[in-house]
Amino acid sequence: MKKVMLAGMVLAVGTVNVLADCTLSSVVDDADTALSGQLIIDTGNNTGREVHCPSGDLVELAKGVGDSVDPTRKVGSWSAADSDVTYSYSGGRNFTFELHEVSGTYYFCDSSGSVKASGSLTSGSCAGAL
Numbered sequence: 110m111k112k113v114m115l116a117g118m119v120l121a122v123g124t125v126n127v128l129a130d131c132t133l134s135s136v137v138d139d140a141d142t143a144l145s146g147q148l149i150i151d152t153g154n155n156t157g158r159e160v161h162c163p164s165g166d167l168v169e170l171a172k173g174v175g176d177s178v179d180p181t182r183k184v185g186s187w188s189a190a191d192s193d194v195t196y197s198y199s200g201g202r203n204f205t206f207e208l209h210e211v212s213g214t215y216y217f218c219d220s221s222g223s224v225k226a227s228g229s230l231t232s233g234s235c236a237g238a239l
Contacts, residue, residue, distance in 0.1 A: 148233025160233035
């Protein structure tokens with residue numbers, strides 16, 4: 110089973126209670142194309158707001174580029190191979206998940222087939238990240 114890594118969002122969200130299946134029929138075959146340049150917005154509590162920069166950087170939007178307390182900043186990196194996405198966060202936390210999509214919602218499934226995070230995608234900007 111392929112895995113997708115969404116550490117910051119997974120840490121913030123924890124286990125998500127959704128009626129989604131992590132079966133082969135919903136697998137995203139090209140996670141790199143699906144996620145590159147995209148902001149994922151957590152559907153559970155809207156706390157996961159990370160941009161998958163085309164460069165491989167993972168940027169948390171936080172309160173914005175100009176905020177002195179919680180600025181937009183790089184929190185790690187991401188990479189994808191087929192349906193697997195791996196997140197490597199600053200500080201050493203690494204996560205890998207398999208990416209699934211059902212009706213426009215993306216699901217990050219662990220190796221046991223459990224949904225660990227979910228969200229929608231929209232175009233995101235990596236500009237100005239610290």
